Amino acid sequence: MNVRMPTMDGARWAPEALTGALRQVAPIVLGYLPVGFAYGVLALKTGLSPLNTVLMSVLVFAGSAQLIAVGLLAAGASPLSVAATTFVVNLRHLLMAASLAPHLRGWSAPRLAWFGFQLTDETFALHSLRFMQGPPRVGETLWINAVAQGAWVAGTILGVAASTAVADVRPLGLDYALPAMFIALVVGQxxxxxxxxxxxxxxxxxxxxxxxxxxxxxxxxxxxxxxxxxxxxxxxxxx
Structure with a gap:
């Protein structure tokens, strides 16, 4: 039986790979900017420093886990409780990674590690649709993840900068952006x-x-x- 292995074309971070990634990741960017903004505002009002707020988006990059962590910190939860809760919340990433793993045969360990670090619910939905259409292009795939995290970090920075001017993010209706983005991604699948x-x-x-x-x-x-x-x-x- 012949097994079709994914091609490694587009492995370089070429301009054409970035162009293709931007076209596909645009709905995610539009969702991440406002939700990242809301996280940035809430994190600072909880008592996190601007540096730690942004570092969490850079090093953790898990929207639901970050928002839950902020809520637990605001309630006075211990660091162990925060770590345990966010670990359970993010267990779904095991299912998502296992679903995509057959399409990533032949990828090097560093690429797999980088891809796994930046995998989120939204990029998983997008990659699932892309991978059904043919072998993944490495450069385009990695650009999609990088642009998505860049949008999340940018939203966080904007939220940190505007935290003093925004008393409460709930009246702004920013929480609607994430469900709307998921609806758009699910319909395509x-x-x-x-x-x-x-x-x-x-x-x-x-x-x-x-x-x-x-x-x-x-x-x-x-x-x-x-x-x-x-x-x-x-x-x-x-x-």
């Missing part, structure tokens, strides 16, 4: 009724589990449950 079923089941399960008190585990359990349901329905309909 729908290929049939089974995908609609998986999406609706995951949403319903996540809401039910959250209401039942599952906390940060609700997303992970809902993802596994919806994937299992969609796989079972797909296998049954094929028979």
């Amino acid at each position: 729908v290929r049939g009724a089974i995908h609609v079923l998986a999406g609706l089941a995951a949403a319903g399960l996540a809401l039910w589990l959250h209401a039942a008190g599952a906390g940060p585990w609700s997303v992970i359990l809902a993802t596994l449950g919806a994937a299992a349901l969609a796989t079972g329905v797909s296998a049954w309909t094929r028979r």
Whole structure:
């Protein structure tokens, strides 16, 4: 059996790779700027220094984990509690990385490490759609992740700079940017009724589990449950 390996073209950070990446990552950038701004404002009001606020976006780069960490710090939680909670929240990255791993055979360890560090929910959705269309172009793929993090860091810096002028970010409606971006990314991946079923089941399960008190585990359990349901329905309909 012939296994089609991903090509390594575009490995250089060439201008054409950047152009292709910018065209695809634009919806993510539009979502990251306002949400990163909100994080920057909230982090400073929680008591984080401007330097630590920006460093968290550079070194952690996990929007939900950063916002949760800020909330826990504001509530006076211990560093161990913050680390444990954000670890559980980010366990879903194991599922996302495992899903994309078959498409990245042949990549060097440094490239895989860099790709994994900058992988987020939004870039995962975009890469999933891209990888279904053919072998990933290395340069374009890495540029997508780099531009996405650059937008998040830029939003954070803007939030830090404007924190004294913004009393509360909630009236600005910035929290709507992230769900709107996810809707745009998910719609592009729908290929049939089974995908609609998986999406609706995951949403319903996540809401039910959250209401039942599952906390940060609700997303992970809902993802596994919806994937299992969609796989079972797909296998049954094929028979």
